[in-house]
Amino acid sequence: MSLTRLDVEKIAHLARLSITDEEMPVYVTSLSSIVDFVDELSRVQTGAVLPMAHPLDGQHQRLRADAVTEIDAHEKYQANAPAVQAGLYVVPRVIE
Amino acid sequence: MLHTLSIGELGRELTSGRTSSVELTRHFLGRIERLNPALNALITLTAELALAQAEAADARRAAGESGPLLGIPLIHKDIFCTDGVRTSCGSRMLDNFVAPYDATVVARLKAAGAVMLAKANMDEFAMGSSNETSYYGPVRNPWDTTKVPGGSSGGSAAATAARLTPFATGTDTGGSIRQPAALTGVTGVKPTYGRVSRYGLVAFASSLDQAGVFARSAADAAIVLEAMAGFDPRDSTSIDAPVPNYPAALGAPLKGLKIGLLREFFDGLEARNTALIHDALKVYRDLGAETVDVSLPHLPLSVPTYYVVAPAECSSNLSRFDGVRFGYRCENPTDLLDLYKRSRGEGFGAEVKRRIMTGTYVLSAGYFDAYYLKAQKVRRLITDDFRAAFEKVDLVIGPTTPTPAFSIGAKIDDPVTMYLNDIYTIGANLAGLPGISMPCGFIDELPMGLQLIGPHFSEIKLLNAADGFQRATDWHHRSPRGYE
Numbered sequence: 001m002s003l004t005r006l007d008v009e010k011i012a013h014l015a016r017l018s019i020t021d022e023e024m025p026v027y028v029t030s031l032s033s034i035v036d037f038v039d040e041l042s043r044v045q046t047g048a049v050l051p052m053a054h055p056l057d058g059q060h061q062r063l064r065a066d067a068v069t070e071i072d073a074h075e076k077y078q079a080n081a082p083a084v085q086a087g088l089y090v091v092p093r094v095i096e
Numbered sequence: 097m098l099h100t101l102s103i104g105e106l107g108r109e110l111t112s113g114r115t116s117s118v119e120l121t122r123h124f125l126g127r128i129e130r131l132n133p134a135l136n137a138l139i140t141l142t143a144e145l146a147l148a149q150a151e152a153a154d155a156r157r158a159a160g161e162s163g164p165l166l167g168i169p170l171i172h173k174d175i176f177c178t179d180g181v182r183t184s185c186g187s188r189m190l191d192n193f194v195a196p197y198d199a200t201v202v203a204r205l206k207a208a209g210a211v212m213l214a215k216a217n218m219d220e221f222a223m224g225s226s227n228e229t230s231y232y233g234p235v236r237n238p239w240d241t242t243k244v245p246g247g248s249s250g251g252s253a254a255a256t257a258a259r260l261t262p263f264a265t266g267t268d269t270g271g272s273i274r275q276p277a278a279l280t281g282v283t284g285v286k287p288t289y290g291r292v293s294r295y296g297l298v299a300f301a302s303s304l305d306q307a308g309v310f311a312r313s314a315a316d317a318a319i320v321l322e323a324m325a326g327f328d329p330r331d332s333t334s335i336d337a338p339v340p341n342y343p344a345a346l347g348a349p350l351k352g353l354k355i356g357l358l359r360e361f362f363d364g365l366e367a368r369n370t371a372l373i374h375d376a377l378k379v380y381r382d383l384g385a386e387t388v389d390v391s392l393p394h395l396p397l398s399v400p401t402y403y404v405v406a407p408a409e410c411s412s413n414l415s416r417f418d419g420v421r422f423g424y425r426c427e428n429p430t431d432l433l434d435l436y437k438r439s440r441g442e443g444f445g446a447e448v449k450r451r452i453m454t455g456t457y458v459l460s461a462g463y464f465d466a467y468y469l470k471a472q473k474v475r476r477l478i479t480d481d482f483r484a485a486f487e488k489v490d491l492v493i494g495p496t497t498p499t500p501a502f503s504i505g506a507k508i509d510d511p512v513t514m515y516l517n518d519i520y521t522i523g524a525n526l527a528g529l530p531g532i533s534m535p536c537g538f539i540d541e542l543p544m545g546l547q548l549i550g551p552h553f554s555e556i557k558l559l560n561a562a563d564g565f566q567r568a569t570d571w572h573h574r575s576p577r578g579y580e
Contacts, residue, residue: 008453015411015456016418016433017449018441027450030511034454037512038400041470044477051472052479054303054333055289055528056552062332076196082425089420092431 002032098123099259100580103168103316106262110157110167117150117157117167121211124169128213128260131579135236137245137254139174140182140215149211156209164319164343166209171264173252174215175222176202176307177296185298186218186230186248189417189424189443199296200328201265201307208323213261216251220445221414222269222300224248225517227276228508229447236504237280238576239542243501246276246517249310253280256310258579263311263320267297269304270402271496271521274533277310278496278545281535281574283562284310285317288552289528290335292321293328301409302333304402304525313572314534314562318342321555337553345556346563351384353561354489355548360395361494361520369495369544372537376546377493379568380561388489392481397474398523403515404458404471405526410448411455417443450511479527486551491561495520496533496545524549532558535571543574 003011008028012019019027074087083090098120101109109115125143132138146169153167177183177195179202184190198206206212219229227235227250235250237243238258245254249266253276256264266273268286277284285308292307299305307324311317322343327336355377362370377387419425419439426442429435444452458467485492498519507514524531529549536546546565550558566572 003457007457011453011457011460014460015449015452016415016436016440017444017452018437019449020441023446026446027453030450031453031457033510033512034403034450035457037515038404038458038467038471040400041397041404041474042466044394044397044470044474046470046473046477049473049476051469052476053472055479055526056333056335059290059333059335062329064329073196078421079196080193080422082419082422091420092429092435094432 003028003035099127102313103164103262103311103319106168107164111162117153117211118147120167121146121150121169121213124213124261131258132260134241135238135254135258136233137217137235137251137258137260138171138214139184139186139217139232139251142181142212142214145181146211146213153209153211163208165205165323167211169211169213169261170205171214171216171252171255171261172202172212173218173249173264173266175218175267175298176265177298178202178212178215181215183215183298184231185222186220186232187444187448188231191231191424193423197296200293200330201324202296204323216249216255216264218251219248220448221298221410222248222267222272223410223447223451225271225275225514226507227251228504229445231445234504237501238579239281240501242503243542244279244504246279246501248272250276252310253277253282253284256280256282256312257576259575263309263316265307266310267305267307268525269301270406270525271518273308273310274496274521274531274545274547275517277533279501279543281543282310282312283314283317283532283534283572284308285321286524286531287321287325287555288530290333291325291530291553291555293331293334295328295330299413301406302413303409304406313566314532314559315343315346318346318559340556342555342559346560348560349384350380350561350564353385353491355380355385355387356390356485356489356492357387358395358492358494359389359391365495366499368539369498372544373493373495373546376536376565379565383564383568390485390489390492392478392485392523394474394477394481395523398478398526399515399519401471401474401478401526402518402522403454404467405475407451407455408459408468409455411452411459414448414452447511475526478523482523482527482529490550490557491554492549494547496547500539500542500544520547528552530555530558532562534562534565535574537571
């Protein structure tokens with residue numbers, strides 16, 4: 001059930017990862033071996049077992065009051081930004 | 097020698113005035129300067145900050161405060177956000193990232209008065225079992241610097257083993273505390289999922305990640321865990337349950353403790369590894385424990401299950417690294433797609449990209465049911481197996497790793513071979529169970545670990561069992577040559 005180069009190109013696009021032509025064969029091989037490895041799971045009888053999303057039963061998402069608790073500290077947080085202007089993150093043009 | 101003392105002994109030196117936190121901090125900073133270059137265990141040294149924190153701790157003590165961690169140095173794995181200090185996760189992606197806040201774990205230890213010496217090297221974004229995937233180069237095992245220390249918390253483990261710090265924090269998603277603890281001859285604790293807050297812990301796999309501690313004894317680990325653990329409203333998976341006084345619970349007799357010998361752990365185990373575990377069992381029986389055979393039939397599926405679930409969750413968690421708001425951005429992006437693809441393609445290393453792509457694949461249309469949903473079902477089967485075993489026994493015992501530390505470069509080319517290093521540790525992460533690894537002997541002059549796993553919130557039983565073993569043996573006192 002190995003992956004083809006086309007498969008890996010599609011996956012890389014979905015994951016928004018650039019993979020160079022030199023790197024591609026290594027990823028095709030290693031991803032194929034990983035997928036082959038996890039394919040073992042397809043042979044397991046799971047019948048009516050419920051999927052388990054996280055390990056502690058009975059945990060549910062806690063809610064809190066709809067009240068403002070955070071302060072505006074955007075300058076502190078934007079100190080790590082690659083490019084900021086007037087409090088906005090600068091990116092290549094998106095809309096023509 | 098200050099670096100050979102336990103946390104309790106250091107506390108007494110500080111209380112009596114025989115030493116100060118500043119002197120203690122200078123001592124460990126000196127060891128780091130001399131000994132870390134051969135190990136590459138650290139990414140960011142915070143010497144000035146440490147001395148300032150040490151002065152503050154000494155002032156607090158002079159003002160009448162006390163506490164087991166007041167003035168005690170530590171090292172944080174570089175996955176915990178530390179306010180004003182670089183937090184890189186071992187990645188080029190965050191090489192320039194200065195955290196704007198403290199993780200809850202960091203804040204709690206800071207409040208207790210601990211002094212941060214440095215941020216430890218780690219496998220990139222916690223993905224690895226050898227600390228070879230770090231952007232900052234591999235960490236070397238102090239027992240033999242041609243060998244890996246294990247991973248992903250390799251830096252924290254190596255630093256603790258080399259006595260560059262009395263203790264270090266780590267994280268364990270698939271074994272990343274327990275496995276390096278075993279390979280470096282120290283004690284490593286992974287608490288129950290939800291016991292310690294994940295706020296400020298850079299997320300890898302949200303249903304598996306858990307913060308924990310490296311120390312040179314279970315008794316020391318108990319002191320640190322008490323300070324780290326507890327409900328945090330900022331972590332929606334944090335459990336609202338009181339934190340027991342772990343140190344006070346140690347010393348309880350082990351008579352009648354039922355220890356399960358996990359059949360699946362011993363199938364195919366190398367003879368010398370088996371012998372070490374059996375030697376440890378003799379110690380436990382002499383202390384009054386009973387051993388019972390148990391079987392977890394689905395446990396052999398834990399590695400493939402993990403390598404579907406963890407990559408799936410990581411592909412989601414790492415989508416935030418997009419070159420827009422923080423982290424690495426590629427040069428001269430031509431459009432938004434190019435910005436995303438090259439920032440991520442250049443910012444992430446190979447193993448991280450492999451796992452993101454594995455995760456993307458198993459979550460993609462047409463494959464979600466066959467892989468991700470299936471893995472979640474097998475996860476429940478494994479968890480149910482553990483639950484059934486814990487109806488018969490208090491704790492389960494086994495090796496932590498299949499082999500001692502392997503050579504740097506030996507396994508890095510084949511991901512699946514590397515993944516199988518986690519074969520004994522992963523089950524506990526899938527089931528959210530607490531686990532501990534402690535030194536139990538040597539193979540080829542390299543340390544080996546013994547692992548105990550308990551039911552949810554059984555940290556007292558685990559720490560007590562580990563401490564009992566350490567009162568009767570001296571493996572945990574051994575030090576690598578040159579680091580005594």
